[in-house]
Structure formats: C-alpha cells, structure tokens
Amino acid sequence: MSGTILSFQDVVFGYQRYKTPVLQQLDFSLQPGRVTAILGPNGVGKTTLLYLALGWLTPWDGEIQLQDKPLSQHTRQERGRWLALVPQTEHTPFDYSVFEYVLMGRSPHLPPLGIPGQVDYEATWQAIEQVGLAHLADQSVPQLSGGERQLMLLARAIAQNPHLLLLDEPTAHLDLSNKARLIRLLRALQARGTTLLLTSHEPEVVLAVADDVLLLEADGTACFGPIAQIFTAETLSRIYQMPIRLVEVEGRRQVLWT
Numbered sequence: 001m002s003g004t005i006l007s008f009q010d011v012v013f014g015y016q017r018y019k020t021p022v023l024q025q026l027d028f029s030l031q032p033g034r035v036t037a038i039l040g041p042n043g044v045g046k047t048t049l050l051y052l053a054l055g056w057l058t059p060w061d062g063e064i065q066l067q068d069k070p071l072s073q074h075t076r077q078e079r080g081r082w083l084a085l086v087p088q089t090e091h092t093p094f095d096y097s098v099f100e101y102v103l104m105g106r107s108p109h110l111p112p113l114g115i116p117g118q119v120d121y122e123a124t125w126q127a128i129e130q131v132g133l134a135h136l137a138d139q140s141v142p143q144l145s146g147g148e149r150q151l152m153l154l155a156r157a158i159a160q161n162p163h164l165l166l167l168d169e170p171t172a173h174l175d176l177s178n179k180a181r182l183i184r185l186l187r188a189l190q191a192r193g194t195t196l197l198l199t200s201h202e203p204e205v206v207l208a209v210a211d212d213v214l215l216l217e218a219d220g221t222a223c224f225g226p227i228a229q230i231f232t233a234e235t236l237s238r239i240y241q242m243p244i245r246l247v248e249v250e251g252r253r254q255v256l257w258t
Contacts, residue, residue: 003068005164005195006030006053011062013045013052021060022048024220030164030212035186035196037206037227040216040239046199047088049216050166053197055079080108084162086153088169092141098152099137102128105159127159130188132181146173154185165189167198171205183208203255206231215239 007029014021022045030036038046051057052064055071064071066082074082084105092101105127106120116124128137131151136144144152150173157165170186171179186196186209200206206213206227213230216222217239223230236244236255245256 003032004029004065005032005067006197007065008049008052009063009065011052011059011064013048013057013059021220023052023216023222026062026222028214028222028224030195030197032163032195033190033193034211035190035198035209036212036214037210038197038199038214038216039201039206039236041218041241044216044218045220046216047168049214050085050168050197050199053164053166054083054085077108080160082163084157084160084165086150086157086165086167086170088172089149090153096141097138098128098133098141098144098155099124101141101152102155102159105156108160123161124155124159127155130158131155131185147175147178150174151178151182154182158189162194164195164197167196169199169201171200171202179205203236207253207255 008026011023011026012021013023026049038049040046048057052059053071055074058072066074066079071079103116103120103124106116106123109120110116125137128134131154133148133151133155136148141149141152150170154167154170171182174182183205186198190196190209196209198209210227210231212225213227214222214224215230215235223235231246233244233246240257243258246253247256248254
C-alpha cells in the first residue's frame with residue numbers, strides 16, 4: 001500500500017454551534033505502516049478526533065479523506081473493512097463469551113444477514129491467541145477484569161483485520177506485564193503493515209511505539225510530525241504548561257516533570 005491512508009484537511013469541529021470549536025484547522029496525513037500517537041491535556045479532543053476518523057462525527061468545516069476519497073463517500077461496510085476502534089471501555093449488554101464477542105469483529109466482512117464461516121472462526125481464534133486470552137475464550141465477558149476486557153477489545157479489532165487501527169488510551173487499564181504485551185502486539189501489527197493511530201497519556205508508551213506525534217493544544221490547534229521533531233521537552237512543557245525534561249536512561253528516552 002502506498003500514498004496516504006487517512007488525511008484531515010483543515011478540519012474544524014465542535015459540539016455546540018456559536019461556541020469555540022474543539023478542533024480548529026486540523027491538518028495532517030497518516031502514511032501506511034506508521035504509528036501515530038495523539039497527545040494533549042484532558043478535554044482537547046483526542047477521542048473526538050478518533051470519532052471523526054471513523055465517520056461517527058461530521059466536521060463543521062474541512063474534509064477527511066480515507067485512501068484519497070472523502071470519508072463520507074465510503075459506505076459503512078467499507079469503513080468497517082478499513083478502520084477498527086479499540087475504545088477505552090465498552091458496555092456489554094448481553095452475556096457473551098470472549099469468543100463470541102471477538103467474533104463480532106468479523107461483521108464488516110460478512111454479507112447482509114450473513115453468518116460467520118470457517119475463515120471468520122479461524123481469524124477470531126487467531127486474534128484471541130495473539131492477545132493471550134486463549135485460556136479465557138469461553139469465559140463470560142462480565143467476569144473479565146478491566147485489563148482482560150481491554151485485551152479482548154484489541155482482539156476484536158485484530159479479527160476485523162483493518163488497514164488502520166484506532167486505539168483510545170489502550171494501556172489505561174493494564175498492569176505492567178500486560179502493558180508490555182500490548183506494546184509488543186502493536187509493534188507486531190505494524191510489522192505486518194497495519195497503520196496505527198492511538199491516544200495516550202503515557203509518554204513511555206508513546207516513546208516505545210510511535211513514529212509520528214500529533215500534539216493537540218488547549219486552543220484547538222495542533223502540531224504534527226516525526227517523534228524526534230515534535231516530542232521535545234520544549235513542546236511538551238508548552239502543551240502541558242509545566243516544566244518537563246527528557247533524559248536518556250540506558251539508551252532509552254524518559255520523561256521527567258517537576
């Protein structure tokens with residue numbers, strides 16, 4: 001795959017007309033196979049940006065393109081084959097098993113009223129194994145811990161086999177062991193060609209996986225570019241309005257604040 005997979009072109013969006021937009025003149029493009037991290041204080045529109053990318057929200061102005069075609073011109077099923085979301089949390093109204101829940105990720109690949117086939121079952125099982133939940137495949141979803149639920153949501157997205165995977169605070173409910181597992185999974189997904197766009201409040205996660213960074217500021221503007229260019233002490237200090245330093249420990253950059 002070559003070219004741009006997703007682009008925001010001077011996008012403006014807010015939730016209430018006649019009030020200051022949440023996002024203003026947002027302009028950036030995602031290249032295939034790269035990992036982009038969205039950073040910024042609470043309330044600047046990180047999750048909103050993901051919902052715009054999915055077509056769940058419509059910009060006030062500007063345009064979002066998926067594979068050089070306006071997002072609005074893609075059918076819902078087309079978007080489902082290209083994009084998948086791993087949300088922070090998700091309410092489960094029915095008593096599904098883990099396998100049944102992950103199997104729902106195959107929906108965009110089925111015809112209307114179609115039922116899953118062998119390919120769908122195999123993709124589901126492979127995704128469950130990949131995130132380390134094979135021993136819980138028959139477990140009821142409400143009985144899972146918060147970390148296990150997060151890994152299940154990732155498995156559902158993997159089963160969907162998207163070109164672009166969107167993740168909203170994917171490490172928020174994970175302990176250190178599962179956080180390390182998730183980082184390895186994200187690297188493996190990138191290695192097989194999946195493009196990743198994730199929000200995060202954890203600098204160490206960003207430093208571990210991101211190629212590019214999109215920093216959202218409190219006034220709705222943003223800066224975008226390679227991590228070495230954007231993820232600097234000066235920029236982070238401005239965004240978070242506090243002194244921040246970047247130091248190197250055993251060959252890895254770390255974030256310190258006072």
